[in-house]
Amino acid sequence: MDNEMPPQPAAEGCGHNETRRNFLKQSSLLTALALAPGPILKAAEAELDETVAAAFEKVPLKLDVNGKKYKLSVEPRTTLLDLLREQLHLTGTKKGCDYGQCGACTVHVDGKRVNSCLTLAVMQDGKKVTTIEGLADGDKLHPMQEAFLKHDGFQCGYCTPGQIMSAVACIREGHADSEGEIKEYMSGNICRCGAYPNIVAAIQEVKSGGQKV
Amino acid sequence: MKEQLLQDGKAVGDRLSRVDGRLKVTGAAKYSAEYELPGLVHGVLVGSTVAKGRITSIDTKAAERAPGVLAVITHLNSPKVPGFAAKSNPDEPPTIGQPLRVFYDEKIYFNDQPIALVVADTLERARYAARLVKTQYAAEQHRTNFEANKSRAFLPTQAKRNPKSAQNDYTRGQADGYQNAPVKLEAEYVHESEMHNPMELQSIIAHWEAPDRLTVYDKVQAVKGTQRAFAKDWGLPEDHVKVIATFVGGAFGNGLHNWPHETAAIIGAKVTNRPVKVVLTREQMFTMVGYRPKTWQRIQMGATKDGKLVGISHESVGQTSTYEEFTESTVQQTRMMYAAPNVSTRYRILGLDISTPIWMRGPGEATGAFALESAIDEMAHLIGMDPLEFRLRNHTDTDPEKNKPWSTKYLKECFQAGADRIGWNKRQLKPGALREGDWLVGYGMGVGTFGANRGSAKARAALLADGSVVLQSATTDIGPGTGTAMVQIASDALGLPTDKIRFELGNSLFPQAPSQGGSSTVNTVGSAVNDACLALKKKLQELGGTSFANVQPEQLTLTGGQLGLKANGGPRMSFADLRKANNGQDIEVTIESKPDGSTRQNYSMYSFSVHFAEVKVHTMTGEVRVTKMVSCADAGTIVNQKTAGSQMIGGAIGGIGMALTEGAVMDDRFGRYVTKDLADYHVPVHADAPPVEVFFVNKPDTLVDPLGTKGIGEIAIIGVAPAITNAIFNATGKRIRELPITPDKVLLA
Ligand code: FES
Ligand code: FES
Numbered sequence: 001m002d003n004e005m006p007p008q009p010a011a012e013g014c015g016h017n018e019t020r021r022n023f024l025k026q027s028s029l030l031t032a033l034a035l036a037p038g039p040i041l042k043a044a045e046a047e048l049d050e051t052v053a054a055a056f057e058k059v060p061l062k063l064d065v066n067g068k069k070y071k072l073s074v075e076p077r078t079t080l081l082d083l084l085r086e087q088l089h090l091t092g093t094k095k096g097c098d099y100g101q102c103g104a105c106t107v108h109v110d111g112k113r114v115n116s117c118l119t120l121a122v123m124q125d126g127k128k129v130t131t132i133e134g135l136a137d138g139d140k141l142h143p144m145q146e147a148f149l150k151h152d153g154f155q156c157g158y159c160t161p162g163q164i165m166s167a168v169a170c171i172r173e174g175h176a177d178s179e180g181e182i183k184e185y186m187s188g189n190i191c192r193c194g195a196y197p198n199i200v201a202a203i204q205e206v207k208s209g210g211q212k213v
Numbered sequence: 214m215k216e217q218l219l220q221d222g223k224a225v226g227d228r229l230s231r232v233d234g235r236l237k238v239t240g241a242a243k244y245s246a247e248y249e250l251p252g253l254v255h256g257v258l259v260g261s262t263v264a265k266g267r268i269t270s271i272d273t274k275a276a277e278r279a280p281g282v283l284a285v286i287t288h289l290n291s292p293k294v295p296g297f298a299a300k301s302n303p304d305e306p307p308t309i310g311q312p313l314r315v316f317y318d319e320k321i322y323f324n325d326q327p328i329a330l331v332v333a334d335t336l337e338r339a340r341y342a343a344r345l346v347k348t349q350y351a352a353e354q355h356r357t358n359f360e361a362n363k364s365r366a367f368l369p370t371q372a373k374r375n376p377k378s379a380q381n382d383y384t385r386g387q388a389d390g391y392q393n394a395p396v397k398l399e400a401e402y403v404h405e406s407e408m409h410n411p412m413e414l415q416s417i418i419a420h421w422e423a424p425d426r427l428t429v430y431d432k433v434q435a436v437k438g439t440q441r442a443f444a445k446d447w448g449l450p451e452d453h454v455k456v457i458a459t460f461v462g463g464a465f466g467n468g469l470h471n472w473p474h475e476t477a478a479i480i481g482a483k484v485t486n487r488p489v490k491v492v493l494t495r496e497q498m499f500t501m502v503g504y505r506p507k508t509w510q511r512i513q514m515g516a517t518k519d520g521k522l523v524g525i526s527h528e529s530v531g532q533t534s535t536y537e538e539f540t541e542s543t544v545q546q547t548r549m550m551y552a553a554p555n556v557s558t559r560y561r562i563l564g565l566d567i568s569t570p571i572w573m574r575g576p577g578e579a580t581g582a583f584a585l586e587s588a589i590d591e592m593a594h595l596i597g598m599d600p601l602e603f604r605l606r607n608h609t610d611t612d613p614e615k616n617k618p619w620s621t622k623y624l625k626e627c628f629q630a631g632a633d634r635i636g637w638n639k640r641q642l643k644p645g646a647l648r649e650g651d652w653l654v655g656y657g658m659g660v661g662t663f664g665a666n667r668g669s670a671k672a673r674a675a676l677l678a679d680g681s682v683v684l685q686s687a688t689t690d691i692g693p694g695t696g697t698a699m700v701q702i703a704s705d706a707l708g709l710p711t712d713k714i715r716f717e718l719g720n721s722l723f724p725q726a727p728s729q730g731g732s733s734t735v736n737t738v739g740s741a742v743n744d745a746c747l748a749l750k751k752k753l754q755e756l757g758g759t760s761f762a763n764v765q766p767e768q769l770t771l772t773g774g775q776l777g778l779k780a781n782g783g784p785r786m787s788f789a790d791l792r793k794a795n796n797g798q799d800i801e802v803t804i805e806s807k808p809d810g811s812t813r814q815n816y817s818m819y820s821f822s823v824h825f826a827e828v829k830v831h832t833m834t835g836e837v838r839v840t841k842m843v844s845c846a847d848a849g850t851i852v853n854q855k856t857a858g859s860q861m862i863g864g865a866i867g868g869i870g871m872a873l874t875e876g877a878v879m880d881d882r883f884g885r886y887v888t889k890d891l892a893d894y895h896v897p898v899h900a901d902a903p904p905v906e907v908f909f910v911n912k913p914d915t916l917v918d919p920l921g922t923k924g925i926g927e928i929a930i931i932g933v934a935p936a937i938t939n940a941i942f943n944a945t946g947k948r949i950r951e952l953p954i955t956p957d958k959v960l961l962a
Contacts, residue, residue: 092240155692158236158462194866
């Protein structure tokens with residue numbers, strides 16, 4: 001949204017985007033015109049060009065999400081988070097800020113934790129994404145999920161998927177050797193309900209339990 | 214994790230894991246933006262860029278032409294909301310005044326006021342098109358600077374209209390009687406506005422299922438209240454509006470008011486005839502859904518040299534908007550906490566060109582306790598007395614404000630337990646006396662209290678064919694674990710294991726329950742659940758016929774798929790047969806449960822807490838680390854030690870934010886916040902959170918409700934901030950009276 005200062009009438013700062021967009025529009029239109037059947041040409045003439053341009057802006061994307069293979073066509077500006085939530089309906093991954101500040105959107109990409117709001121979906125082409133929905137082994141919860149339940153590592157539950165994905169990665173990375181280290185390496189995951197001590201206890205238990213995460 | 218009710222054990226008091234925990238740890242819990250509806254489209258709000266004035270032109274052409282856009286709604290083309298015109302001055306809680314009528318006219322009351330909704334088929338397209346809306350304003354001089362305008366503060370209208378309103382000035386004994394004391398102090402305390410910032414962004418899906426039938430999936434704390442509000446707005450019978458809030462990703466109070474974005478989404482859905490989802494951005498969470506208002510307070514206090522309070526005068530000015538009068542109980546604790554013979558309080562509000570505040574956890578009491586408990590600490594220091602001892606000398610065993618006995622008060626037990634656990638004996642009377650390398654170490658305490666409120670609520674209980682019981686009530690769960698507590702209460706009332714009981718909430722189709730706010734859900738809804746379960750049992754007993762006729766209800770059990778007796782032997786009757794006796798129907802009851810007014814007349818009912826903090830302050834950088842907290846609560850019966858403990862821990866950590874990191878910074882040139890995301894506005898993270906030890910007195914107060922609960926949510930945070938600021942003083946000798954206490958303030962003090 002328009003956060004520029006000073007508060008002039010809105011929509012300043014759009015020029016850059018528009019230029020880029022016009023360029024995209026024109027370049028895809030060139031291709032389009034070369035191949036286009038009549039109606040599309042008419043549409044372009046009727047200044048419906050934006051609509052046409054938008055259709056051509058989608059790019060193909062292959063993703064493996066929780067073991068399921070997807071062949072998708074997405075807009076380049078779609079974040080991995082919005083793809084998961086709005087298109088694949090995997091709403092376990094949460095949006096808490098959209099700016100990489102809260103960790104609610106944490107998923108694993110090829111086994112590493114990533115803020116899915118900070119990465120465009122198209123950047124993950126061919127990669128393996130694991131979300132909270134893919135962590136348990138069927139009905140059997142992942143040890144971290146069990147530990148969160150036991151230690152009450154949450155209240156409202158909204159930050160929880162991100163905390164759990166981050167916690168699993170934290171152990172895998174070898175950053176869970178002490179309370180202090182866990183707190184440091186989990187500080188990208190905000191819990192407004194303040195379940196932090198319980199989350200740390202859950203991670204410590206899983207870590208010391210020696211189970212494979 | 215004991216999921217079963219033990220034969221002779223009680224479910225209440227058990228550490229039952231959350232009944233909805235599995236849904237939360239697997240990502241299956243659905244929050245308001247997460248419902249899949251056919252044809253759902255996305256709405257993005259455009260906010261004003263001036264703080265006051267009028268819109269002179271709004272150009273939506275480019276936005277309308279952008280790909281995928283279905284509608285751009287502004288005050289120029291918005292359908293009229295029938296309830297808006299009529300409500301010129303609705304006189305309803307939570308505020309007096311006129312809640313912002315979104316897209317009603319061209320007037321601007323605050324910066325980032327929603328002025329347009331762009332609806333498109335995808336989120337990306339809606340977001341892009343929202344940037345294309347071009348607006349011109351006739352800006353007027355705005356007032357957002359609190360200090361510069363403080364003299365304009367006024368007595369709230371509700372106090373003017375009603376002499377009995379608690380917002381009126383109060384005097385006990387002699388006005389400003391503190392002046393006659395041998396030791397006196399006067400101090401001013403300020404905190405910046407704080408944002409609730411729940412992790413879930415405020416969101417709603419609005420769906421007109423028919424032209425006169427509205428369903429909303431909405432992040433609110435009151436499904437029934439929201440149902441009534443929207444029914445009124447749209448001139449619909451209440452049962453034509455359905456409100457769903459099954460899971461709420463934190464709220465801390467900001468779901469206690471219906472906000473402009475909700476109505477914007479409903480308008481969007483009307484215009485496009487599609488379900489519309491609106492999810493606020495994090496920036497919009499700072500401007501559109503309330504906040505704890507910036508507040509100035511002054512305490513004047515007098516005491517004798519041997520530590521008896523002579524008087525306290527407490528004055529407060531809280532911020533509100535220009536269009537609604539938001540009020541809270543900032544000075545309440547000062548009236549009843551200590552045995553001072555002379556007490557005066559004065560509460561005023563200040564309308565600025567900023568959006569309306571709303572109660573934030575602990576609300577006014579947390580604000581007031583910051584001033585009162587800091588001043589108590591300052592006075593103890595002045596007379597050279599341990600602040601715990603000073604509080605004990607001014608302890609009161611009756612309510613000095615209302616001259617009534619407390620229903621229960623175990624604050625002294627909390628003092629003792631907390632002092633032992635934090636190691637209060639390590640505290641030095643002289644500030645700055647404890648040092649560990651470059652760190653100064655200090656200890657502080659702060660007391661909290663909040664009314665043990667109970668309202669009326671209904672609950673439905675039904676015995677299903679499979680022998681399980683389902684309970685329903687239109688309450689919500691913003692995080693404390695309402696469903697879990699209700700299942701435990703029901704388990705004891707029914708004599709049925711917890712895993713055979715389900716509690717459903719967050720749906721306006723369920724029986725009436727008030728909002729989840731003011732620490733009263735278990736007192737209110739828990740009592741209704743308890744009563745509904747007892748009534749269900751009674752009905753089963755009747756259906757059981759003569760063989761159960763003379764049995765005491767407490768002797769009945771529902772285990773093993775049959776109605777039976779606790780004692781061995783005796784009659785048994787299977788649920789199947791009971792259903793037969795009920796003409797094959799589910800056996801169900803709906804009960805309304807109300808507090809007993811006369812008991813409430815005769816007693817003062819409060820929860821109490823005390824928080825102890827150990828802090829370290831770095832001598833070179835001014836960094837403050839809270840290294841340990843102990844939070845002790847006299848909150849009556851504790852239904853679930855595990856979830857209640859989490860509530861206390863959460864309150865303590867919220868209080869650390871209040872004390873050390875949270876404060877919205879206003880750029881008065883533009884009337885716009887500088888801090889508008891989680892990088893600028895710092896809420897506590899893992900690294901900020903110390904171990905928090907929790908102690909519950911856990912003694913029932915059956916005058917409040919039959920379960921003996923008093924409420925936890927607010928007292929978990931009330932008193933935390935002063936515990937920390939007092940500890941900083943004890944560590945450094947620096948008294949900082951402005952929150953948040955960031956390192957620069959420590960260094961410059
Ligand atoms: S939503 Fe991605 S970090 Fe907050
Ligand atoms: S559980 Fe509510 S934000 Fe973490």
